[in-house]
């Protein structure tokens with residue numbers, strides 16, 4: 001079914017005078033195509049909606065939506081927010097093919113780069129047994145020239161082993177692991193997950209590229225992988241030799257690393273510039289979920305392309321030196337970098353590829369979309385547990401607030417989630433979870449199998465400590481939220497002094513809260529600290545008259561904004577709110593007449609933090625003192641069980657029992 005549009009939006013086209021193009025798509029768990037956008041620039045098209053939703057990777061675009069419907073643009077679906085980023089992996093394959101063809105025709109080159117986080121956060125990956133049963137085969141259909149690992153591939157042994165067994169062989173030498181080793185699952189020996197770097201020459205112009213693939217200094221990986229700190233890696237001989245290669249026209253540093261304020265990429269930039277002052281460098285990053293372009297120096301630019309496959313990042317470089325067919329080298333001339341952030345919807349993809357609904361989808365792309373559709377059907381991802389009576393936001397509502405997913409969790413879900421084993425004997429409990437365990441919003445309407453993984457994909461269960469004095473347990477939440485008598489950095493100091501909290505480091509400071517909203521830190525911090533009135537003016541979705549027709553979405557400010565807009569479609573801005581690191585609920589107890597002791601229940605992912613807080617408060621507990629809680633269920637299970645028990649669907653609202661229509 002073809003998309004339909006009701007309005008014309010304004011687009012900024014990708015410019016083609018450039019001779020080398022990169023696509024970087026940052027999947028970040030959501031893998032398959034989701035959102036579509038409506039946005040404008042100068043001559044684009046888009047859809048109009050006054051809803052303030054946007055920037056969401058819709059809970060289950062690929063899922064709650066029948067796959068064809070997901071691509072249908074109508075005002076109704078846009079208002080409902082589900083079509084915003086709904087192009088899928090098959091569409092991405094068609095799109096890349098059209099741009100490759102164009103590059104071949106005009107003698108330029110196109111490289112497709114993937115900077116990690118291909119797992120967790122979407123039913124297509126999470127709901128299968130084993131996880132990823134369908135996704136590896138789907139991903140491999142895209143021709144990716146440089147591919148790296150994110151942190152999500154490494155939380156669990158099983159997923160990094162999958163990289164070893166599936167993704168690395170699927171992409172052969174294009175998978176690069178500059179600072180990542182794995183214990184070989186067969187012989188137990190430590191080895192690089194993939195080659196440390198790659199040297200190759202582009203097909204059409206003969207641009208000689210040395211490419212690296214880094215992961216930020218991640219510490220939360222399972223113990224079957226080793227992430228070497230970037231600062232140590234760049235001292236190694238292989239790296240020092242690679243950056244001294246004289247027959248290079250461009251260094252490409254790809255990876256799951258932020259491009260701005262990044263100690264890792266700053267160190268790599270310095271290391272390269274220490275030995276060569278002028279070979280251009282293209283950094284392609286990820287992890288912080290934002291659209292961003294950072295100018296490192298005159299000939300070095302970095303691009304980050306958002307989150308959840310909402311964005312296809314596009315970097316163009318022209319004027320590079322290159323080796324001609326006759327063996328002579330054409331010198332660099334007027335080197336220029338540019339970038340575009342492409343909203344991942346069919347309208348955008350048609351626009352940038354110069355195709356339309358009858359010419360866009362290639363056979364290959366269609367087959368991949370069909371494979372997604374069939375896998376979703378097999379997994380019954382549209383099976384509905386219940387229907388959300390309203391939207392619940394992670395960052396787009398203040399906390400606490402009736403529209404906040406965190407408030408919903410602590411006031412409704414936890415207080416009525418009882419262990420099935422002893423429903424009538426509920427002991428007094430304090431339940432704590434990190435807000436980072438929640439990844440996305442809930443939209444009014446069907447809450448499906450897919451929704452559960454979009455909202456909270458992690459397999460971590462809950463643990464509990466019994467008989468903790470209430471006077472102590474009740475202070476843990478405050479400490480974790482930096483509201484207690486000690487701040488988190490000082491808590492880490494305490495950990496360091498004890499020297500026994502294995503693996504704890506400053507990195508763990510960012511482990512509790514969800515990632516910041518997908519806008520640049522500067523804009524985001526401004527929104528937090530501005531006074532309420534200014535705030536409203538700056539970031540509420542109340543567009544000025546010129547913006548009235550804009551759909552809310554990305555409004556990116558980056559280092560090239562003064563020259564040209566980065567977003568390919570103009571949006572009205574969205575307002576985001578800060579949220580606490582952790583939230584908590586009191587169960588079966590009245591804080592005015594508290595019991596002597598309580599069970600302290602918490603998400604297993606934050607166990608080290610909880611034990612550390614207790615230690616600071618004077619109680620020594622170890623992990624061996626803890627027990628499984630919530631009947632061994634993960635937050636994902638708790639959510640789906642609760643929705644099944646509490647949220648009914650009105651007639652016809654549940655969209656069926658997981659049978660996707662065609």
Ligand SMILES: Nc1ccn([C@@H]2O[C@H](COP(=O)(O)O)[C@@H](O)[C@H]2O)c(=O)n1
Nearest residue numbers: 151436437458460510511512513515605
């Ligand atoms: N078992 C887990 C694993 C991770 N988290 C949260 O996810 C954050 C990392 O996600 P990014 O997309 O930013 O890489 C991490 O800091 C935790 O907050 C979790 O809750 N449980």
